[in-house]
Amino acid sequence: xxxxxxxxxxxxxxxxxxxxxxxxxxxxxxxxxxxxxxxxxxxxxxxxxxxxxxxxxxxxxxxxxxxxxxxxxxxxxxxxxxxxxxxxxxxxxxxxxxxxxxxxxxxxxxxxxxxxxxxxxxxxxxxxxxxxxxxxxxxxxxxxxxxxxxxxxxxxxxxxxxxxxxxxxxxxxxxxxxxxxxxxxxxxxxxxxxxxxxxxxxxxxxxxxxxxxxxxxxxxxxxxxxxxxxxxxxxxxxxxxxxxxxxxxxxxxxxxxxxxxxxxxxxxxxxxxxxxxxxxxxxxxxxxxxxxxxxxxxxxxxxxxxxxxxxxxxxxxxxxxx
Amino acid sequence: xxxxxxxxxxxxxxxxxxxxxxxxxxxxxxxxxxxxxxxxxxxxxxxxxxxxxxxxxxxxxxxxxxxxxxxxxxxxxxxxxxxxxxxxxxxxxxxxxxxxxxxxxxxxxxxxxxxxxxxxxxxxxxxxxxxxxxxxxxxxxxxxxxxxxxxxxxxxxxxxxxxxxxxxxxxxxxxxxxxxxxxxxxxxxxxxxxxxxxxxxxxxxxxxxxxxxxxxxxxxxxxxxxxxxxxxxxxxxxxxxxxxxxxxxxxxxxxxxxxxxxxxxxxxxxxxxxxxxxxxxxxxxxxxxxxxxxxxxxxxxxxxxxxxxxxxxxxxxxxxxxxxxxxxxxxxxxxxxxxxxxxxxxxxxxxxxxxxxxxxxxxxxxxxxxxxxxxxxxxxxxxxxxxxxxxxxxxxxxxxxxxxxxxxxxxxxxxxxxxxxxxxxxxxxxxxxxxxxxxxxxxxxxxxxxxxxxxxxxxxxxxxxx
Numbered sequence: 001x002x003x004x005x006x007x008x009x010x011x012x013x014x015x016x017x018x019x020x021x022x023x024x025x026x027x028x029x030x031x032x033x034x035x036x037x038x039x040x041x042x043x044x045x046x047x048x049x050x051x052x053x054x055x056x057x058x059x060x061x062x063x064x065x066x067x068x069x070x071x072x073x074x075x076x077x078x079x080x081x082x083x084x085x086x087x088x089x090x091x092x093x094x095x096x097x098x099x100x101x102x103x104x105x106x107x108x109x110x111x112x113x114x115x116x117x118x119x120x121x122x123x124x125x126x127x128x129x130x131x132x133x134x135x136x137x138x139x140x141x142x143x144x145x146x147x148x149x150x151x152x153x154x155x156x157x158x159x160x161x162x163x164x165x166x167x168x169x170x171x172x173x174x175x176x177x178x179x180x181x182x183x184x185x186x187x188x189x190x191x192x193x194x195x196x197x198x199x200x201x202x203x204x205x206x207x208x209x210x211x212x213x214x215x216x217x218x219x220x221x222x223x224x225x226x227x228x229x230x231x232x233x234x235x236x237x238x239x240x241x242x243x244x245x246x247x248x249x250x251x252x253x254x255x256x257x258x259x260x261x262x263x264x265x266x267x268x269x270x271x272x273x274x275x276x277x278x279x280x281x282x283x284x285x286x287x288x289x290x291x292x293x294x295x296x297x298x299x300x301x302x303x304x305x306x307x308x309x310x311x312x313x314x315x316x317x318x319x320x321x322x
Numbered sequence: 323x324x325x326x327x328x329x330x331x332x333x334x335x336x337x338x339x340x341x342x343x344x345x346x347x348x349x350x351x352x353x354x355x356x357x358x359x360x361x362x363x364x365x366x367x368x369x370x371x372x373x374x375x376x377x378x379x380x381x382x383x384x385x386x387x388x389x390x391x392x393x394x395x396x397x398x399x400x401x402x403x404x405x406x407x408x409x410x411x412x413x414x415x416x417x418x419x420x421x422x423x424x425x426x427x428x429x430x431x432x433x434x435x436x437x438x439x440x441x442x443x444x445x446x447x448x449x450x451x452x453x454x455x456x457x458x459x460x461x462x463x464x465x466x467x468x469x470x471x472x473x474x475x476x477x478x479x480x481x482x483x484x485x486x487x488x489x490x491x492x493x494x495x496x497x498x499x500x501x502x503x504x505x506x507x508x509x510x511x512x513x514x515x516x517x518x519x520x521x522x523x524x525x526x527x528x529x530x531x532x533x534x535x536x537x538x539x540x541x542x543x544x545x546x547x548x549x550x551x552x553x554x555x556x557x558x559x560x561x562x563x564x565x566x567x568x569x570x571x572x573x574x575x576x577x578x579x580x581x582x583x584x585x586x587x588x589x590x591x592x593x594x595x596x597x598x599x600x601x602x603x604x605x606x607x608x609x610x611x612x613x614x615x616x617x618x619x620x621x622x623x624x625x626x627x628x629x630x631x632x633x634x635x636x637x638x639x640x641x642x643x644x645x646x647x648x649x650x651x652x653x654x655x656x657x658x659x660x661x662x663x664x665x666x667x668x669x670x671x672x673x674x675x676x677x678x679x680x681x682x683x684x685x686x687x688x689x690x691x692x693x694x695x696x697x698x699x700x701x702x703x704x705x706x707x708x709x710x711x712x713x714x715x716x717x718x719x720x721x722x723x724x725x726x727x728x729x730x731x732x733x734x735x736x737x738x739x740x741x742x743x744x745x746x747x748x749x750x751x752x753x754x755x756x757x758x759x760x761x762x763x764x765x766x767x768x769x770x771x772x773x774x775x776x777x778x779x780x781x782x783x784x785x786x787x788x
Contacts, residue, residue, distance in 0.1 A: 167429040272398035
């Protein structure tokens with residue numbers, strides 16, 4: 001992979017980020033709102049107090065003035081203060097990032113691993129009962145709305161059977177620490193993770209199946225069999241690595257979406273992640289929070305797209321020489 | 323607040339921390355209104371902060387004088403409070419109260435039914451009846467004076483409404499066209515009660531009794547008659563009346579708060595009823611936050627919203643004074659969201675503000691609210707209670723505030739938490755990890771091991787099969 005290739009990709013990613021930063025400012029100002037009025041409705045503030053609050057929230061000045069102030073602050077990674085919590089936006093985002101990374105990260109990993117395995121089995125035994133069964137199952141779960149699936153699992157396993165808690169990230173009445181606390185959090189995370197894993201399993205399974213079926217038609221596999229290699233070896237050493245290319249980039253891109261969370265699933269399970277934070281910010285609307293979240297999500301997607309580009313070029317030499 | 327800043331506390335001699343609460347104020351205020359929402363702040367905490375630091379002070383250090391103080395705060399998850407060892411009222415058996423935040427109301431109801439939580443606030447109306455008949459659970463309709471209204475632009479703000487709405491005949495006709503009982507039964511599932519006027523306090527003594535002959539009872543025939551007599555006819559036969567003498571049709575903008583569960587269905591009912599009397603409404607869906615500036619600019623004809631009053635009525639009735647309307651100099655002031663101004667109302671407000679005899683003050687407030695009711699700019703249609711539920715098998719001593727009619731938690735001073743005692747059969751601690759979960763996890767682990775063994779055996783014999 002040449003330095004020129006990498007530099008070109010990095011500059012493209014940075015240019016996209018700059019565009020997003022500028023677009024971010026104007027996007028949320030389409031919605032007119034008055035956070036001071038909403039937060040302090042009925043509080044009998046004086047005019048001076050209201051003007052001071054508006055200044056605190058950065059609502060004073062023309063749009064151009066606000067835009068310049070926004071660019072200066074963004075360059076310092078200062079996204080202002082949240083309208084609803086009055087705390088620095090980055091503090092709130094940082095606090096809620098870890099539950100999302102844990103939940104969506106684990107779910108993405110599990111759905112990728114199991115999806116790829118299912119895709120391999122379905123493709124290698126295509127038109128068999130195993131193929132029809134697995135393909136049907138993954139298509140069914142993939143087509144289900146994730147919030148509906150979440151409610152089903154919640155009612156079945158948390159409410160009816162009582163095997164899991166109905167929401168939250170931890171048992172508030174427990175004093176557990178260390179490993180016990182981790183086990184408690186894993187217990188709380190099981191159902192939301194299962195929901196997301198099932199919801200996105202089909203994406204990887206279907207792509208892997210399709211890619212492997214294409215690869216299975218290649219002549220070098222016929223040669224490999226002719227050389228006497230066992231079927232399993234032909235599959236694992238020759239077919240799968242080549243079929244994995246599109247799936248690897250899909251996984252890399254999807255990891256970029258980890259931070260944006262899963263709004264519906266986090267709301268159903270009261271999982272205090274960034275998805276729920278986005279939903280709460282949209283209800284305000286909490287402009288600084290929305291701006292900060294949008295920027296963080298966009299930066300993550302841009303970064304992982306760059307990783308996917310470079311990874312694909314590393315795995316497939318044909319790409320870097322084009 | 324300018325008056326109250328002149329109060330000061332002085333110790334009586336060394337070691338005596340009893341405050342001297344004598345102070346001067348510029349004009350007399352009734353005692354109850356003066357004492358509301360006035361918090362004593364510890365100087366050793368607040369005295370160190372600059373004016374700007376005060377606005378950023380998070381207040382999470384657990385300083386407080388109540389029976390419980392903040393112990394732990396996980397934003398978006400829970401608030402844990404612990405018993406205050408220095409509380410002047412003594413100690414109670416409850417060590418801590420944890421407020422868990424649920425973003426899914428159905429999950430909250432399920433948690434209450436399972437026993438994961440002991441009480442729930444803002445129970446969805448669909449689940450309320452079911453909870454009332456559930457074992458070991460009591461459903462509570464907690465009345466704190468909250469009410470819902472349809473407001474009409476009173477025209478005293480920055481922009482006037484449709485000219486027809488400045489005619490009381492039209493407003494009264496609208497009031498007669500709205501079936502409050504149906505709204506309560508169909509939208510609020512019968513939870514609450516029909517109301518006639520603003521409710522300025524959880525204490526119903528402050529709500530005036532409107533004689534039946536003066537109520538705006540549902541009567542679409544009467545509404546049509548009023549409009550006919552006032553000259554609003556549908557000359558072009560398009561189903562919508564026009565101004566007397568022809569001209570502007572009676573089409574009003576009606577703002578619906580999109581993030582309210584009840585506002586959209588209420589709007590649908592109102593649209594239908596007003597259509598029956600030849601009035602068309604143009605529904606505009608906005609977020610609650612967006613409605614404020616619209617009201618401030620006066621760019622509305624009608625909207626639906628709600629209030630929950632404080633204990634003392636002065637706050638609630640203060641909002642409808644003339645100086646609470648947005649002006650060009652102060653466009654962000656919109657407490658008076660009816661944009662309604664009546665000098666007589668303002669005069670009565672000042673009169674009640676200095677009246678120390680409660681019965682006389684009630685009488686003045688009644689006159690004020692009757693004035694507002696008769697103007698028909700604020701069409702209050704329901705008293706809406708807080709919906710709560712609590713378990714009965716863990717604790718006893720759930721107190722309603724106001725007594726007998728109020729909610730058990732999230733009331734004005736929430737005496738429940740201090741009054742609760744555990745029942746003898748209650749064991750400490752929470753749900754912990756359920757046996758079922760452990761069994762499930764062990765079963766899954768065994769299945770995984772068996773699957774690995776199976777696939778390894780298959781791999782060993784793959785050659786023979788080929």
